[in-house]
Amino acid sequence: MTKLPVWADVVLVPLISLLLAIFFSGVVIYLISPDSPATLENESWKAVLDAGRIVVEGSMGSPYAWGYTLYYATSFIFTGLAVTVAFHAAMFNIGGEGQAQLGGLGVALACLFIPWPHWSLALLGAGVGAALFGAAWAAIPAWMQAKRGSHIVITTIMFNYIGAALIIYLLVYVLRPVGQMDPATANFPPATHLPTLHEIPGLNLIFTKKVPANVSLFVALVACYLVWVLLWRTQLGYEIRAFGKSPEAAKYAGISGTRIIMVSMLISGGLSGLMSINNVMGESGRLLQNSSEGAGFIGIAVALMGRNHPLGVLLAAILFGFLYQGGAELGLWTSIPIELRTVVQGLVILFTGALDQMVRMMLGLVFRPARKPEAA
Amino acid sequence: MQGETTTGRQETAAPAIELRGISKAFGSVQANKDISIKVARGTIHGIIGENGAGKSTLMSILYGFYRADAGEILIHGTPTQIPDSQAAIRAGIGMVFQHFKLVNTFTVLENVILGAEDGPLLRPSLAKARKLLGDLARDYELDVDPDALVEDLSVGHQQRVEILKALYRQADILILDEPTGVLTPDEADHLFRILRGLKEQGKTIIIITHKLREIMEITDTVSVMRRGQMTATVKTAGTSPEELAELMVGRKVLLDVAKGPANPGRTILEVRDLRVRDENGVERVKGIDLHIRAGEILGIAGVAGNGQSELIKVLGGIKKGTGSVLLNGAPLDLSGRAADAESRREKGVAHVPEDRQHLGMILDFTAWENLAFGYQGDPAYHRNGFLMDNDAMMKDALGKMERFDVRPPIPTLQGKSFSGGNQQKIILARELERNPDLLLVGQPTRGVDIGAIEFIHKRIVELRDAGKAVLLVSVELDEILSMSDRIAVMFDGRIMGERDPDQTNERELGLLMAGVTNETAA
Numbered sequence A: 001m002t003k004l005p006v007w008a009d010v011v012l013v014p015l016i017s018l019l020l021a022i023f024f025s026g027v028v029i030y031l032i033s034p035d036s037p038a039t040l041e042n043e044s045w046k047a048v049l050d051a052g053r054i055v056v057e058g059s060m061g062s063p064y065a066w067g068y069t070l071y072y073a074t075s076f077i078f079t080g081l082a083v084t085v086a087f088h089a090a091m092f093n094i095g096g097e098g099q100a101q102l103g104g105l106g107v108a109l110a111c112l113f114i115p116w117p118h119w120s121l122a123l124l125g126a127g128v129g130a131a132l133f134g135a136a137w138a139a140i141p142a143w144m145q146a147k148r149g150s151h152i153v154i155t156t157i158m159f160n161y162i163g164a165a166l167i168i169y170l171l172v173y174v175l176r177p178v179g180q181m182d183p184a185t186a187n188f189p190p191a192t193h194l195p196t197l198h199e200i201p202g203l204n205l206i207f208t209k210k211v212p213a214n215v216s217l218f219v220a221l222v223a224c225y226l227v228w229v230l231l232w233r234t235q236l237g238y239e240i241r242a243f244g245k246s247p248e249a250a251k252y253a254g255i256s257g258t259r260i261i262m263v264s265m266l267i268s269g270g271l272s273g274l275m276s277i278n279n280v281m282g283e284s285g286r287l288l289q290n291s292s293e294g295a296g297f298i299g300i301a302v303a304l305m306g307r308n309h310p311l312g313v314l315l316a317a318i319l320f321g322f323l324y325q326g327g328a329e330l331g332l333w334t335s336i337p338i339e340l341r342t343v344v345q346g347l348v349i350l351f352t353g354a355l356d357q358m359v360r361m362m363l364g365l366v367f368r369p370a371r372k373p374e375a376a
Numbered sequence B: 001m002q003g004e005t006t007t008g009r010q011e012t013a014a015p016a017i018e019l020r021g022i023s024k025a026f027g028s029v030q031a032n033k034d035i036s037i038k039v040a041r042g043t044i045h046g047i048i049g050e051n052g053a054g055k056s057t058l059m060s061i062l063y064g065f066y067r068a069d070a071g072e073i074l075i076h077g078t079p080t081q082i083p084d085s086q087a088a089i090r091a092g093i094g095m096v097f098q099h100f101k102l103v104n105t106f107t108v109l110e111n112v113i114l115g116a117e118d119g120p121l122l123r124p125s126l127a128k129a130r131k132l133l134g135d136l137a138r139d140y141e142l143d144v145d146p147d148a149l150v151e152d153l154s155v156g157h158q159q160r161v162e163i164l165k166a167l168y169r170q171a172d173i174l175i176l177d178e179p180t181g182v183l184t185p186d187e188a189d190h191l192f193r194i195l196r197g198l199k200e201q202g203k204t205i206i207i208i209t210h211k212l213r214e215i216m217e218i219t220d221t222v223s224v225m226r227r228g229q230m231t232a233t234v235k236t237a238g239t240s241p242e243e244l245a246e247l248m249v250g251r252k253v254l255l256d257v258a259k260g261p262a263n264p265g266r267t268i269l270e271v272r273d274l275r276v277r278d279e280n281g282v283e284r285v286k287g288i289d290l291h292i293r294a295g296e297i298l299g300i301a302g303v304a305g306n307g308q309s310e311l312i313k314v315l316g317g318i319k320k321g322t323g324s325v326l327l328n329g330a331p332l333d334l335s336g337r338a339a340d341a342e343s344r345r346e347k348g349v350a351h352v353p354e355d356r357q358h359l360g361m362i363l364d365f366t367a368w369e370n371l372a373f374g375y376q377g378d379p380a381y382h383r384n385g386f387l388m389d390n391d392a393m394m395k396d397a398l399g400k401m402e403r404f405d406v407r408p409p410i411p412t413l414q415g416k417s418f419s420g421g422n423q424q425k426i427i428l429a430r431e432l433e434r435n436p437d438l439l440l441v442g443q444p445t446r447g448v449d450i451g452a453i454e455f456i457h458k459r460i461v462e463l464r465d466a467g468k469a470v471l472l473v474s475v476e477l478d479e480i481l482s483m484s485d486r487i488a489v490m491f492d493g494r495i496m497g498e499r500d501p502d503q504t505n506e507r508e509l510g511l512l513m514a515g516v517t518n519e520t521a522a
Helices: A006-032 A039-062 A063-090 A096-113 A119-148 A152-175 A216-233 A233-246 A249-252 A258-275 A276-284 A295-305 A308-333 A340-354 A355-375 B010-012 B055-062 B084-092 B108-113 B121-140 B155-168 B185-200 B211-216 B241-249 B308-316 B341-346 B356-360 B389-403 B421-430 B450-465 B476-482 B506-513
Strands: B017-026 B029-039 B042-048 B070-073 B094-095 B173-177 B203-208 B221-226 B228-237 B268-276 B283-293 B297-302 B322-327 B349-352 B436-442 B469-473 B486-491 B492-501
Touching: A006 A039, A006 A152, A006 A355, A039 A063, A063 A096, A063 A216, A063 A233, A063 A258, A063 A276, A063 A308, A063 B356, A096 A119, A096 A152, A096 A276, A096 A295, A096 B029, A119 A152, A119 A216, A119 A258, A152 B436, A216 A233, A216 A258, A216 A308, A216 B356, A233 A249, A233 A258, A249 A258, A249 B356, A258 A276, A295 A308, A295 A340, A295 B297, A295 B506, A308 A340, B017 B055, B029 B055, B029 B070, B029 B221, B029 B228, B042 B055, B042 B185, B042 B211, B042 B241, B055 B173, B055 B203, B094 B121, B094 B155, B108 B121, B108 B155, B121 B155, B121 B185, B155 B173, B155 B185, B173 B185, B173 B476, B185 B203, B185 B211, B185 B506, B203 B211, B211 B241, B221 B241, B228 B241, B241 B450, B241 B506, B268 B308, B283 B297, B283 B492, B297 B421, B297 B450, B297 B476, B297 B506, B308 B341, B308 B349, B308 B436, B308 B469, B341 B349, B349 B421, B349 B506, B356 B421, B421 B450, B436 B450, B450 B469, B450 B476, B469 B476, B476 B506, B486 B506, B492 B506
Parallel strands: B042 B203, B042 B221, B094 B173, B173 B203, B297 B469, B297 B486, B349 B436, B436 B469
Antiparallel strands: B017 B029, B017 B070, B221 B228, B268 B283, B268 B322, B486 B492
16 A cells, blocks of 8 residues: 655545535435425535534534534543544553543542642542543453453453443432432532633633633643643653554663553543543532443544544544534434534544544555656 | 466466566555566475565565455466465466464364365365375375364474365465474474475475575575566576575675674673473473673573573563572572562663563654653653653664664654664664673564664674673574574473584584484484
């Protein structure tokens, strides 16, 4: 196969994959459009275009729309980074959901039981709680992988279910305030409320309406930078990457596989857990069941599309933020069900993750003739 | 088939194989460039060349794995298209690969007919194959038990099965890729007898090898490849190893290692009753005693898979074992917490592993990252307690690449972009410049071009002359004989004996390698 130029590999391949995904999403919307496609073809295509317009406008047409898109993106950055760190150690951490929900528990405990004087201290405390609980939930599968060889994919998936069940149990029997009907904790005290973009001086000129995106976004951006430093500027990152590329060679270099598996999974779990400062602390202000709402899984797609690089993760997280928010708008304004956004996400993952080799091959055909004359 | 029709007419007529202007490019790399050769019927033709010279590509084109960009293939004078291996078999070409393509859990007979069955029922094919195998065994010394499972056969016998497979498919042109790489000298001799027998029956044989000695011994004509081109085709009788080496490399090459006598000093390494088990609990090293002194190279000879790999891995700290190992008089931890590669490096053990691409470096890492591999904890590579100093690593890498003549000297290239020889130089630069007390070096020149071999050998001898101990493991007897100050031969996890390189020869070592100890001839 022809080796593509770097720019084509990094920019063109994801772009074309994305366009393919969008095209097929359009086809799906066309097919499920309530107007019978056979008779009213023009109407159906109009529905597709309308849907496209709603998605774009609803996710980036206004600062208000951006406020939602960035809120989702913040969560996806954390879970995407979590998958990225583990991936560099050749650990496929599918347990983002469970780790994020346990992280939510850490946030809830920190916010409910410690009287914080100011939101910034509360953010710090809750962040530590979130990371610790998320890391702890990743530690068990990591230990079983490192010591017993239990495959991390299987164990982390199982721990998602165990984690969800554990949270429901705690919400129903332990943390639910007396007299409350729904399985959730009490509302967090006002001192733990994180400023949203609307409430930050300066940014409130742009975000004039209340939006869910909050200061966690900046924590996420810092996390992107720190993950980059970790992976490419520290000895630990060097060893994680070495182990991920070749466990055998890592052993030759005196790198302990057990240590790398444990440390990378703890960092990964901690990052997954950290997403809870965005949704649990920043948005809902209390811990609900299924707080992660699938962000743990979307993190896999985000890492995949972002090529396991923090910058790529950032961009991919924003893209998935668009899709998430745009899909919600679609459900709101059209008769197209909100579940369609799952279909669209599925198509994006399919094309950017699973089928990008196909795009690469097709591009290889495009790039080959240009090189042939000089070689022959 | 063609092979059995007549002899007189065809000998004078077209050559068995003729290649005309074969070219093949991979991306911007020209693997084969306008290659034309003629291989006369009933001869043994050698093809030699350094790694990456394009030998394998050429043979892959001939066997239908690749399609040439340009050029023509003529088999017995007929232009022939070979789009896949089935077409190659139909054209009478048989290939014996370096890595055998046998089903280990099948018997010899089953392997031979696999893919060449006569019908849906196996019985007639098996009967036919059994008869044919009997004939071939009688005619060519190709005897193998037809009912033995392939996994129970020795490597030499497995190779015979590959040859039988080709002959069963009525091949009259046989291509062998590095056929003696895994054989003992005795097995190699046997193989050569088989090949000569086949030649006498009118078969045409092409051997690809990098061993000059074999070329001189068995071939009638030899073609030399360099950088994708055929630089010369000569009659073997009219050439010499030195001339061939020069043709391969493009300059004069010192085939013998220039080294003075050893000055052994105090004992650096002392091994007593070392035992190693593999993952399945099978004992691979069965009680070894040896010692190496400062300023001396101990060569470990043996056919691959007789415990040498395990020995070097235990000493390097990447495998656990039992027994006692003293380094500079202090015991090494063989199975506890300090039985890791990092602890070994701290104690002054450097390790150039046998499998450089899977152990010695990370192919996806850049050269500068690889040049720090294993020493990533060195304070010189760190800016502070948290951050690594990439600039310092880069500078260090540039110096090492220059001193060890790594080509191209670009530290930002990935490990996999370097040729085998230059990868080995990267590893040697990294390990030797640590100035270790003990150097463990496995297969230092496997897959390395002749030009680089000379350089690598020189560096190892220099380390010896600086008063260091060197443990050299190699399956290349030539290398063991020319490099070592003492030779220990391993067979089945034991040391069969120790010899002085000046007072032994390949035959004696070969017998020891095959496990024969009552050598009266020595």
